[in-house]
Amino acid sequence: MTRTKRTKKEQVIQGRRRFMVGAAGLTFGVAFGVPHVLRLAGGEAQAAAAKQVTLNPWVTLSTDGTVAIMSPAAEMGQGSLTSLPLILADEMDADWSRVKIVPAYPSGKLYGNPLFGGEQYTAGSAAVTGYFNSLRQFGAQVRYVLVENAARHWGVPISELTTEPSMVVHAKSGRRLTYGEIAAFARVPAQAPEVEVEPVTKAQFRLVGRDVGRVDVPGKVNGTAQYSIDVQVPGMIYGAILREPMEGAAPEKIDDAAARAIEGVIRIVPLKYGVGVLAETPWAAFKAKNALKVTWSRTAKGWGFSNEKGYERCAAVAKDLRRKGLAWETKGDAPGAMAKAATIVEGEYRADYAYHAQMEPLNSVAAVSPAGDAVEIWVGTQSQTITVAAVAKALGIPESRVKFNGLLLGGGFGRRGNRDVEFIVDSVLMSKAAGRPVKVIWTREDDVHAGRFRPLYVNRIRAGLDASGRVIAWHHRVVSDEVLAFMDPVRYKASKGRDNIAMRGTELPTYDIPDRLTEGLQQVTGMRTAPLRAIGVGQNSFANEVFIDELAAKQGVDPVQFRLRQLDKTPLAQRARHVIEEVARMADWGRKRPGRGLGIAYLDYSGTQLAGVAEVSVDRQSGSIKVHHFWCTIDAGVAVQPDNVIAQTESSIVYGLGLALTERITIADGAVQQSNFNDYQVPRMMDLPELHIKLVQTRNHPTGAGQMATPLVPTAIANAVFQLTGVRMRQQPMLPERVKVALAEGSRNQA
Amino acid sequence: MSQMITTTLTVNGKRHTVSALPDTPLLWVLREHLKLTGTKFGCGVGQCGACTVHIDGQPNYACLNPIKDMEGRSVTTIEGLSPDSSHPLQKAWVAEQVPQCGYCQSGQIMRAAGLLKENPSPSRQEIVDYMQSNICRCGTYVRIVRAIERAVKEG
Numbered sequence: 001m002t003r004t005k006r007t008k009k010e011q012v013i014q015g016r017r018r019f020m021v022g023a024a025g026l027t028f029g030v031a032f033g034v035p036h037v038l039r040l041a042g043g044e045a046q047a048a049a050a051k052q053v054t055l056n057p058w059v060t061l062s063t064d065g066t067v068a069i070m071s072p073a074a075e076m077g078q079g080s081l082t083s084l085p086l087i088l089a090d091e092m093d094a095d096w097s098r099v100k101i102v103p104a105y106p107s108g109k110l111y112g113n114p115l116f117g118g119e120q121y122t123a124g125s126a127a128v129t130g131y132f133n134s135l136r137q138f139g140a141q142v143r144y145v146l147v148e149n150a151a152r153h154w155g156v157p158i159s160e161l162t163t164e165p166s167m168v169v170h171a172k173s174g175r176r177l178t179y180g181e182i183a184a185f186a187r188v189p190a191q192a193p194e195v196e197v198e199p200v201t202k203a204q205f206r207l208v209g210r211d212v213g214r215v216d217v218p219g220k221v222n223g224t225a226q227y228s229i230d231v232q233v234p235g236m237i238y239g240a241i242l243r244e245p246m247e248g249a250a251p252e253k254i255d256d257a258a259a260r261a262i263e264g265v266i267r268i269v270p271l272k273y274g275v276g277v278l279a280e281t282p283w284a285a286f287k288a289k290n291a292l293k294v295t296w297s298r299t300a301k302g303w304g305f306s307n308e309k310g311y312e313r314c315a316a317v318a319k320d321l322r323r324k325g326l327a328w329e330t331k332g333d334a335p336g337a338m339a340k341a342a343t344i345v346e347g348e349y350r351a352d353y354a355y356h357a358q359m360e361p362l363n364s365v366a367a368v369s370p371a372g373d374a375v376e377i378w379v380g381t382q383s384q385t386i387t388v389a390a391v392a393k394a395l396g397i398p399e400s401r402v403k404f405n406g407l408l409l410g411g412g413f414g415r416r417g418n419r420d421v422e423f424i425v426d427s428v429l430m431s432k433a434a435g436r437p438v439k440v441i442w443t444r445e446d447d448v449h450a451g452r453f454r455p456l457y458v459n460r461i462r463a464g465l466d467a468s469g470r471v472i473a474w475h476h477r478v479v480s481d482e483v484l485a486f487m488d489p490v491r492y493k494a495s496k497g498r499d500n501i502a503m504r505g506t507e508l509p510t511y512d513i514p515d516r517l518t519e520g521l522q523q524v525t526g527m528r529t530a531p532l533r534a535i536g537v538g539q540n541s542f543a544n545e546v547f548i549d550e551l552a553a554k555q556g557v558d559p560v561q562f563r564l565r566q567l568d569k570t571p572l573a574q575r576a577r578h579v580i581e582e583v584a585r586m587a588d589w590g591r592k593r594p595g596r597g598l599g600i601a602y603l604d605y606s607g608t609q610l611a612g613v614a615e616v617s618v619d620r621q622s623g624s625i626k627v628h629h630f631w632c633t634i635d636a637g638v639a640v641q642p643d644n645v646i647a648q649t650e651s652s653i654v655y656g657l658g659l660a661l662t663e664r665i666t667i668a669d670g671a672v673q674q675s676n677f678n679d680y681q682v683p684r685m686m687d688l689p690e691l692h693i694k695l696v697q698t699r700n701h702p703t704g705a706g707q708m709a710t711p712l713v714p715t716a717i718a719n720a721v722f723q724l725t726g727v728r729m730r731q732q733p734m735l736p737e738r739v740k741v742a743l744a745e746g747s748r749n750q751a
Numbered sequence: 752m753s754q755m756i757t758t759t760l761t762v763n764g765k766r767h768t769v770s771a772l773p774d775t776p777l778l779w780v781l782r783e784h785l786k787l788t789g790t791k792f793g794c795g796v797g798q799c800g801a802c803t804v805h806i807d808g809q810p811n812y813a814c815l816n817p818i819k820d821m822e823g824r825s826v827t828t829i830e831g832l833s834p835d836s837s838h839p840l841q842k843a844w845v846a847e848q849v850p851q852c853g854y855c856q857s858g859q860i861m862r863a864a865g866l867l868k869e870n871p872s873p874s875r876q877e878i879v880d881y882m883q884s885n886i887c888r889c890g891t892y893v894r895i896v897r898a899i900e901r902a903v904k905e906g
Contacts, residue, residue, distance in 0.1 A: 077852030077889045213848060220853030221844040221860060222836045223789015223829035230788035238783075263754060263772060282783060283775040286795075359793050359801060359854040359888045410791070410854030411888050444794040643848060647894070651851055654890025677798035677886060685882050685892045 053183045055142045056192065057110045058088060058135075060102075065166060065180030067094045070104040072111035072131065074122040074382050075216055076358075076412035077651070078706040079644040082214045083128055084135060087640060090207040091139025091197060092146075094179070095166035101215055103406045106384035117494075121383040123417050123531065125606070125704025128640050132200075132702055140195040148193075149186045150177050165206070200638055201699045209697075211643040216408065228407040229363045229441060231378040236365065237266060239430040239440035240285035242292050243274040243450045245671040247486075247528050248300035251275050259288035268292075269433045276426075278434050282441055289443075301526030302670035307352060307456060310525060310667070314458035314479040317521050318348065325477060325519030328503040337473035337515035341464025347550055348460050349543035350731040353453040353665035355674070356532055357682050360410020361447045362423035366391075366430070367437035374401040375431070379424050380409035382417030387424055394425045395432065413655075414531035415452065419488040445675045452530035453665050455481035455502060459543035464515075469555045471566065474516040476506045478540060482522035483529040501529075505537030505711065508544065509604050510576045512568035526670065533655050534710035537605055541711040542718070542732060545601045549719045550728065559600050559719065560584045576604065579611040579633040579696060586692055587613035587631040596628065597724025601715035607703040609635040609696075612653075612712030614689070616720040623740035625661060627689040627717060632709055634693070637700035645705045649693050652706070656713025658683045664733050726750075760821045762787065763831025771818050778802045778813035780821075781828060789829035789857045793886070800885030803858035803865075804828045810865030829857035832864060840864055843902040851889035859885050863899050872903050 051063045060068040069088055075081035085101050088094075104111040104120070112118030115130035143163060150168040151158040154175060162169050166179040197203065219225035244250065254275055256268045264284030269276035275292055279285035317323055338344065365378040375395060381387040384406055392399040409416060416423070427440040442450070457480040464473030483501035485492040492499070499522045506518035532538070552562035563580055567573040580602050587598060595617055602611045615629040630653055639645045662681040666673045674680040718729040721739070727746035731738060759768045762785060769784050776795070781787045781804070793801030795814050802813040805827040813826075832838050836845075840860050850856045859882070866873060866881045873881065878899050887895065 077850075079851075211848075213845070214850075216853065217845055217848060217850050218836065220850035220856050221841045222832075223787070223857050225853050226788075227854060229792065230782075232783070232786060281771065281775065281779060283772060283779045287772075357888055359791070359799070359852065359886070361792065409852060411852040413888075441792070444796070647848060647851065647891070650893050651890040654892065655888075657890075676796055677794050678796065682886055682888060683890065683892075684886060685879050685895070688892050691893055 051184065053186050053188065055145055055186075055188055056138060058138045059092065059142045061179055061183040061186070063180050063183045065095070065098050065178055066100055067092070067098050067166065067179065068100045068102050070111065071101050072104045072113070072120055073127040074380070074384070074406065074409055074412065076122070076380075076382065076409035076416075078125070078127070078648060079214055079641060080122065080127040081216055082212070083640045083644065084131055086207050086212065087128070087132060087135040088139040090205050091136045092142045093163040093165060093206065096207055096212055098166055106388045106404050108385045112385065119383060120385040121417055122412070123382055123414065125706035125708065128702045129606070129704055136197045137195070140197045141192050144193050144195045145188060146179055146182050146186070149182050153177070153182075153185065200701050208638065208640050209642065211641060214644065226407050227360055227410045228365060228378050228380040229360055229410070231365045231407065231439065233365065233367060233378070233437045236437040236439055237434060238279050238282045238285045239276055239427060239438045240279070240282070240289040240443070241271065241274045241276045241426055241430075241440060241446070242289050242294060243446060244296060244300070245449070246300050246302035246526060248302070248526065249296040250299075251294045252297050253295040255293035258291040258293070262288045262291065267434070269430060271429060276430050276433070278430060278438065286443055300670065301524065305525055305527065305670045306668050307666050310456040310481070311350065311458060314456065314523060315348070317523070318458045318460035318477050318479045323521065325521040326498055327517060327519050328498060329507045329516060329518045332515035334473050334475050334515045334517035338462065338464040338475060341473055342467045343465045344462055345465065345551060345554065346460065346462045347543070347547045348458065348730065349539070349546060350459070351454070351457040351539040351542070352733065353456050353527070353667065354532055354659055354663050355448060355451045355453055355665050355680055356411070356413040356415040356530070357677075357680065358409070358411025358413055358415055361444055362415070362442040363440060364424040364427040365437065365439045366424075366427035368395065368428060368431040370435055372432055373397055374403070375428060376403040376405070377424065377428065378405040378407060380407050380416065381421060381424060382409070382412050386417065386419055387421050390419065390421045390425060391428050394428050413533040414535065418452065418530055419490055444677070448675050448680060449672050450528070451665065451672060452487065452528040454532035454538065455483055455527070455529045457539045459540060461543055461547045463547070463551060471513050471551065472515060474508065474513045476518040476540070476543070477521060478503055478506060478518070478536070479521045479523065481525045481527050481529050483531065485522070486528065487530050501531045502536045503540070504535050505540035505605070506544070510568060510570065510573040511566045513566070527667065533652070533707045537603070538656070538659060538711045539732065541603050542715045545603070545715040546718050546728070546730060549599070549722065553722070560589055563600070563602050572604070572607070572609070575609045575635050575698060576602065579609045579635050582694060582696065583611040583613050583631050583633040586633070586694060587615070587629070589613065597720040597722070599716045599719025599721070599723055601712040601719065603708070603711055605704065605708040605711070607637075608705065608708045610708055610712055612709065612716045614713070614716035614720045616717055616724065618721060618725060618739060620743060623736035623738070623743065625717060625721060625734055625739060627657065629692065630689045630713070630716070631692045632694070632712065633696055634705070634708065635696040635698055636705045636708070637698055637702045639695060639697050639705075640702055642695055642697065645695055646693050648705045649709045650691055652709035653691060653713055654683050654688065655707075656710035657687060659710065659732060660714035660717050661733050662735070664735065756819060758818050758822050760823065761825040763827060769818065773819035774817045776814045777804070777816045777818055777821055777826065780818050781813060781826070787828050787830050791854055791857060793855065793858070798886070799855070800862055801855045801858040803861040803885065805861060805865060808868070810862050829861055832860065838864065839902040839906055840867070840898065843898040843905065846901060847894045847898040849891050849894040849898050851891055855885065855887045859887065859895055863895070863902075866899070867902065873899070875900075
């Protein structure tokens with residue numbers, strides 16, 4: 001286990017004893033105190049009363065050898081709680097069995113994700129990719145400080161020292177010091193030493209790439225893992241809220257007689273956006289909420305809206321080329337190239353609203369001080385910093401008066417990172433009204449009715465082909481409800497109106513199409529929207545890759561070959577080529593299966609290269625699609641926890657299966673029609689195909705893994721249905737009635 | 752249904768007397784009165800299985816059983832499945848790294864424990880049929896099947 005092959009690093013350490021000036025706000029030697037250790041498994045206690053030394057804001061070392069490492073991200077099932085501290089522990093050469101993970105308190109300056117402008121925001125599968133370099137840097141600095149202390153202690157040159165896990169070794173004299181022993185006398189420099197880490201292409205990792213097991217798993221098999229819904233604080237009561245049926249509707253008349261008659265009900269609390277109930281128990285609160293009779297103001301934008309109206313409007317806008325959108329990706333001169341094209345092909349693709357359906361219904365706990373000038377919250381949020389800001393704003397108090405406790409999330413999928421964190425402000429307002437701590441729980445029906453959905457989409461693509469059939473021009477128009485403006489006005493403003501949530505996935509970074517334009521025409525419909533797993537990529541890549549399949553079919557070219565030919569010569573495209581060829585090989589692409597069809601999808605998702613193949617059959621009577629097999633290849637660069645990348649890919653595929661086949665929210669007169677898992681159907685065990693996943697590990701900077709495979713699924717299924725039936729499915733979800741209609745139209749067209 | 756009643760039941764081998772509205776689901780009594788929060792609220796209507804516990808030895812939905820029907824009944828929750836996570840299913844769940852967000856997993860494990868009680872060596876199809884009642888939104892189904900098969904093998 002001796003880390004002997006780090007000579008390069010030691011040379012670097014020796015040769016560079018300069019100090020960084022104000023790097024990344026890093027201040028060495030400042031003790032911040034260690035917050036409570038996240039309760040991952042039954043009553044895990046803080047390390048004994050050992051002396052502690054804070055080496056930087058990320059690491060606190062105890063004399064008993066415990067290494068406390070801050071985890072900056074939310075844990076919602078994606079595994080960042082393990083993988084981020086592990087990256088630091090690797091460079092620090094910490095003994096993983098002595099590592100205690102501590103959730104970082106909200107501080108964008110110290111713990112923000114560089115990819116989100118320093119906000120502590122866990123989204124976009126951007127945790128590992130965003131923090132990777134800085135965590136390695138911090139870990140290397142800590143290791144350097146420990147080695148330097150040992151050198152001084154022994155009076156030997158630093159170049160003679162190596163490390164083993166949590167141990168500094170002087171091989172010449174056979175002396176060893178554990179990190180815990182060093183903690184007893186460590187002097188910590190006021191400024192961080194500059195230490196260079198080896199580039200990812202050459203780095204030798206001890207922990208990165210080795211499956212250590214997720215630290216949150218033990219507590220998740222015995223009921224001790226704590227989510228915000230599990231929190232109880234002394235004196236706490238319960239809240240439920242009957243919310244406006246759509247954004248902007250306000251309660252006009254409230255009849256609460258029946259609600260107040262329920263035993264255990266304490267008070268009815270009128271709110272701007274609904275009517276709250278305070279009660280002794282959750283059950284009394286739910287019953288009272290259901291007994292409320294409220295009429296709502298008809299002033300909201302969304303009244304009268306429906307999916308049909310949404311499609312009508314979006315399709316008209318998409319088709320009307322005089323209406324210019326905001327450019328998202330511009331490359332070359334798409335209109336000019338289009339004018340020179342020998343032929344122009346067009347396609348239109350649609351998607352309904354979709355619901356997150358995270359298993360833990362939204363909830364939060366808040367305790368506002370009697371004077372209303374401070375608050376403590378217990379929450380499951382995708383953004384610690386956004387949450388603190390929103391809560392402070394709701395109470396009109398400084399952020400320093402908000403005490404934050406972050407709990408595990410029973411699923412996030414994009415639902416819990418909106419700028420207004422309304423499900424957290426709920427308990428804050430209710431606690432303020434009650435003068436006591438309050439836990440507000442949304443029922444599943446509340447969670448659906450006040451859902452914030454993946455928007456409704458109409459995508460229109462035009463491709464210009466030259467005489468040989470090569471794609472020379474590409475124009476993709478995305479018309480949908482606005483998302484970013486609703487979910488995060490701050491980021492929207494900074495983006496100058498470009499809606500990255502709606503638009504991502506239109507780009508084609510690896511296809512050799514010299515002239516491209518993608519543009520967004522987001523609509524204000526009054527509907528509540530949010531990022532949902534795979535965000536715009538889930539629909540935009542579906543549109544791209546079904547359209548590509550249509551182009552291949554029109555030219556009579558095999559869809560796999562067509563994609564391979566379309567790739568350019570960049571290193572990224574070489575990785576794309578590999579995942580496509582490999583998935584085709586795994587699926588035995590050329591082999592015909594009686595009664596079954598195969599379809600392929602390829603995707604670059606934030607640099608992660610993926611390809612998928614679905615094998616399907618179709619019941620022509622009912623129109624239902626059965627997916628029998630799904631093959632998937634994923635290259636996300638260096639896999640910090642390889643088994644977890646595979647687990648996340650399994651998860652992404654299952655999620656994509658629901659979006660592809662069954663999941664649909666419909667709106668009538670502005671309100672959501674579904675209410676629970678009986679009418680919003682997510683995949684169950686028997687819906688699963690056989691999954692065949694291959695992780696392609698390459699020496700590239702790690703990219704995302706938490707949602708990347710989701711868009712492959714509807715695309716590969718639609719393309720497989722085409723191969724089997726000759727009929728194109730161009731709308732998500734591919735409900736049985738839609739398949740039946742398409743089959744009937746298909747046979748009419750052939751007749 | 753709007754006056755409190757008192758009910759005595761056994762939970763994880765211990766007798767408890769609780770006072771609640773008669774139609775209060777067992778789920779909320781377990782979670783908020785008895786502080787056994789391993790049993791989760793997912794849908795409240797018997798659609799997702801997150802609240803699965805054993806009532807008199809049978810897997811059942813805690814959200815669908817009102818406290819008024821619980822007098823003298825015996826309930827086992829995830830906290831009572833084993834004292835130290837040593838149940839074969841719990842060990843297999845760790846070995847297969849099943850949980851992601853983890854919220855549904857107490858219910859999944861209690862459901863699987865019911866299956867193995869009835870049928871100690873289920874086929875793949877029997878597992879899938881029996882586990883149909885429980886939703887995992889993270890889609891850990893593949894690993895759930897593997898973990899159940901491992902628990903059967905390793906006992």
